[in-house]
Amino acid sequence: MTFAFDDPGIMRRLLRDLEELEAGKLDTADILAKAPLLEDHRLVLGWCHAMKGIVTGHPLLPDGGEIVTSQLMYMNPDIGLARTLSRWYRLGMPRPKKGH
Structure with missing residues (x-):
């Protein structure tokens, strides 16, 4: 089976963002102001x-x-910030843990 990533630009943007974050050059306030909001969020594993x-x-x-x-x-x-393969997200309130 052959697998080819469909848009190498996505990986280049991700790498640039993570390098700027590590170097302290990323304007997180600007990102938080523009990023989609994710409420009731939780980690999932697929x-x-x-x-x-x-x-x-x-x-x-x-x-x-x-x-x-x-x-x-x-x-x-x-x-309140997360970076996925394709974009930044502003994190709202997480999903409450069961039993709380």
């Missing part, structure tokens, strides 16, 4: 780690729908 939640402000998906993101590459819940 063929990779991803996030599931209710999205608002996504450029391709309708508001209020439950989505599963692309592969999770970075997450900092302290500042």
Whole structure:
């Protein structure tokens, strides 16, 4: 079986973002202001780690729908920011843990 990634530009943007984040050159306030919001979020594991939640402000998906993101590459819940393979997300409230 042959597998080819369909858009190498996605990987280049991801790598650039993670390098800028590591170097302290990333404007996280600007990212948080523009990124889609993911509420009631939680980690999910399928063929990779991803996030599931209710999205608002996504450029391709309708508001209020439950989505599963692309592969999770970075997450900092302290500042409410996550980077998936394809985009940044602003993290709202996580899904409450069962029994709480």
